[in-house]
Amino acid sequence: MSGGEAWRGDIQARLDARVRERGYDSLTAFAEARPAVPLHALADELGNDVAAVQVLSGLLAEAEQRQEVTRFVRDVLARMLSQGLSDGWPAVLDDANRFKVAKALGAWSAYTPETHEERAQRVGDALLANPPPAGWRPLGPDDALLRRLLPDDEP
Amino acid sequence: MRADALLLAMALLTTGCASVTQPSGPFAGSDARQRLWRHAGPRDDATLAGPGNGAGAVGGGERNAALTRQAILESIDETKGSLEDIQSTLSKLRERAPVFNGRRLGSGVFTRYLDHGAGQVTWMRGALGSATTLTGVASEVGDAGLQWGLLRMTGPRLQAAMFGTLLLATWVDFLQLSDALLRECPMCSDEKVFADLHRVQTLMEPTLSDLSALDTERVEAAALEVPQLMGKLSREFNAIHANARSAMEQGGKVGVAAQVLEMPAMLSTLKLTTPRPPASAPATLGEGLVMSAGGVMAGSRIVVSAEWVEMMRRLVQAGVLSIPVVSAAVRIHGGQVLMAQAPRDLPGDVREALGDSPEVRGMHVTNKAKAGMPEAPKHHVLPKEHREWFEQRGFTGDLDIDQFCVRLEQAHHEAIHGGGNWRLGRTWPGEWNQLVMRALRNAELRAGRMLTSREVLEIVAERMTDYRVPMNFSSGRGP
Numbered sequence: 001m002s003g004g005e006a007w008r009g010d011i012q013a014r015l016d017a018r019v020r021e022r023g024y025d026s027l028t029a030f031a032e033a034r035p036a037v038p039l040h041a042l043a044d045e046l047g048n049d050v051a052a053v054q055v056l057s058g059l060l061a062e063a064e065q066r067q068e069v070t071r072f073v074r075d076v077l078a079r080m081l082s083q084g085l086s087d088g089w090p091a092v093l094d095d096a097n098r099f100k101v102a103k104a105l106g107a108w109s110a111y112t113p114e115t116h117e118e119r120a121q122r123v124g125d126a127l128l129a130n131p132p133p134a135g136w137r138p139l140g141p142d143d144a145l146l147r148r149l150l151p152d153d154e155p
Numbered sequence: 156m157r158a159d160a161l162l163l164a165m166a167l168l169t170t171g172c173a174s175v176t177q178p179s180g181p182f183a184g185s186d187a188r189q190r191l192w193r194h195a196g197p198r199d200d201a202t203l204a205g206p207g208n209g210a211g212a213v214g215g216g217e218r219n220a221a222l223t224r225q226a227i228l229e230s231i232d233e234t235k236g237s238l239e240d241i242q243s244t245l246s247k248l249r250e251r252a253p254v255f256n257g258r259r260l261g262s263g264v265f266t267r268y269l270d271h272g273a274g275q276v277t278w279m280r281g282a283l284g285s286a287t288t289l290t291g292v293a294s295e296v297g298d299a300g301l302q303w304g305l306l307r308m309t310g311p312r313l314q315a316a317m318f319g320t321l322l323l324a325t326w327v328d329f330l331q332l333s334d335a336l337l338r339e340c341p342m343c344s345d346e347k348v349f350a351d352l353h354r355v356q357t358l359m360e361p362t363l364s365d366l367s368a369l370d371t372e373r374v375e376a377a378a379l380e381v382p383q384l385m386g387k388l389s390r391e392f393n394a395i396h397a398n399a400r401s402a403m404e405q406g407g408k409v410g411v412a413a414q415v416l417e418m419p420a421m422l423s424t425l426k427l428t429t430p431r432p433p434a435s436a437p438a439t440l441g442e443g444l445v446m447s448a449g450g451v452m453a454g455s456r457i458v459v460s461a462e463w464v465e466m467m468r469r470l471v472q473a474g475v476l477s478i479p480v481v482s483a484a485v486r487i488h489g490g491q492v493l494m495a496q497a498p499r500d501l502p503g504d505v506r507e508a509l510g511d512s513p514e515v516r517g518m519h520v521t522n523k524a525k526a527g528m529p530e531a532p533k534h535h536v537l538p539k540e541h542r543e544w545f546e547q548r549g550f551t552g553d554l555d556i557d558q559f560c561v562r563l564e565q566a567h568h569e570a571i572h573g574g575g576n577w578r579l580g581r582t583w584p585g586e587w588n589q590l591v592m593r594a595l596r597n598a599e600l601r602a603g604r605m606l607t608s609r610e611v612l613e614i615v616a617e618r619m620t621d622y623r624v625p626m627n628f629s630s631g632r633g634p
Contacts, residue, residue: 004563004567006567007566007577011577040620051623054577056585056621057579057583058579060582060583061579061581064581098602099602101601102597102601102602103598103610105597105598105601106593106594106595106599106600106601106614107594107597107617109593110594111583113580113582114582114583124597128601
């Protein structure tokens with residue numbers, strides 16, 4: 001209830017164990033099977049003692065190892081957009097909708113690793129300057145528009 | 156407790172009690188107290204799905220939140236109404252012309268006691284205003300967890316005002332008695348009346364001062380002391396009353412004594428009476444429940460209205476009020492019978508009827524003693540090194556960032572501030588303050604305008620969810 005459970009014990013070991021219990025050999029595989037599902041929902045599925053930011057950090061660690069950080073960044077954006085814009089990209093960017101978009105993009109850039117911060121800013125600028133079609137809802141990191149805005153260019 | 160213990164039951168109880176009270180005289184104190192707990196009109200029958208662990212219930216969650224808001228607003232309104240009555244009584248006391256000897260409460264050294272009452276009214280109004288503001292903000296936010304968090308923030312304010320108003324109404328009773336003595340009892344010296352009031356004021360002082368601090372823990376502790384304090388106050392009242400009577404009778408004023416001391420206004424809430432069921436008996440939290448509690452309460456009933464129980468249950472489930480505090484209120488409601496019970500606890504069935512459950516207990520932040528945990532330190536959710544930034548976005552007064560503190564265990568606190576080894580990815584620091592400010596500043600940039608306080612809270616609430624920071628806000632100035 002206090003939320004403190006998620007921060008006791010060996011966090012990495014707990015994440016690994018929960019993922020394995022669910023039949024996946026990596027956190028990435030677990031998450032890939034749940035594309036565009038918000039991070040907090042992934043955490044809830046792994047247990048009340050798992051926090052969304054721990055899942056985020058674990059996914060990033062695996063992406064760093066595989067040199068797929070850009071893909072990870074796209075993946076997180078898809079999750080943030082589906083969390084914040086349940087009906088997809090709004091048809092009209094009135095004040096209320098603009099705030100929803102701003103909240104989702106703001107959170108995404110806060111969750112973006114330092115290496116990708118500038119690129120994330122440019123993606124946000126591009127989305128607002130040339131809005132995607134109404135109802136656009138990227139279903140994962142392989143969404144065509146996302147890939148165009150943030151192509152893989154891992155060294 | 157003994158037969159001479161105070162009885163608030165009649166005047167405190169419910170709508171049904173209206174017929175028991177005295178005809179309206181020049182004084183309004185008793186009315187004020189009745190109103191404090193009165194609930195007119197049937198309440199919507201609501202499903203009692205609780206708000207869950209603060210993350211918000213699904214389905215009926217919104218309706219549930221709306222009902223909780225309504226319960227809070229009703230409590231606020233009633234307490235406000237009581238305060239208005241008290242204020243009007245205070246003005247009447249101030250303005251009443253002297254009778255024959257020129258003595259009255261509204262002049263000379265005694266005015267300080269009227270001023271004391273007026274001063275209390277001021278902070279209680281402030282607390283209620285603040286609770287109203289928070290309820291309003293809660294109604295505007297989309298995030299369910301945040302909404303419950305904001306509603307729970309009204310708890311200490313509401314509690315302080317409710318119990319403060321009760322004490323203040325009692326203070327007004329003493330003032331009325333003193334005014335009557337000054338006017339009608341030549342044998343009652345100024346010095347004696349002055350000293351009596353001073354003693355009563357001193358008795359109330361620590362509790363009132365804790366209540367007026369509006370700090371979660373202090374308010375709760377003070378509220379729990381109120382039933383006992385009311386017992387002491389009733390003994391004071393009875394002693395002053397008895398002394399005056401005997402002085403007047405010795406002075407050969409038997410007839411006057413009867414007139415003065417038995418006049419309707421003196422039959423105040425502190426007057427010794429025997430509990431009677433209200434005429435239009437409201438549903439009782441009654442025999443069934445109480446009798447089953449090992450027969451302890453045999454022959455007596457706790458009489459409170461079904462509406463009141465429902466309102467309290469809702470507020471307890473939402474975590475706005477704690478069970479111990481509601482128990483204190485019930486014990487005051489129930490008068491002497493319940494005062495005789497163990498100082499803190501109501502019979503289990505009564506607690507159950509009020510919505511007590513391990514779940515609910517665990518939800519209330521101030522109940523960590525029961526969880527067997529030491530009190531975790533408080534931390535600002537909105538980084539205080541950016542206080543000015545928040546102030547510019549409306550975080551002042553009731554929404555000051557000091558109002559948004561949460562208790563976190565050391566490990567939790569260190570982890571979210573960049574400690575521990577949980578950050579598996581190297582290139583994302585995940586430090587709370589930086590992260591929150593990045594999310595806020597970026598959102599503002601994208602919105603193309605300054606965020607409102609509501610929007611800031613929504614963004615922060617999402618991050619709190621992601622860090623599993625509980626949305627149990629309390630005020631604090633800690634780190």
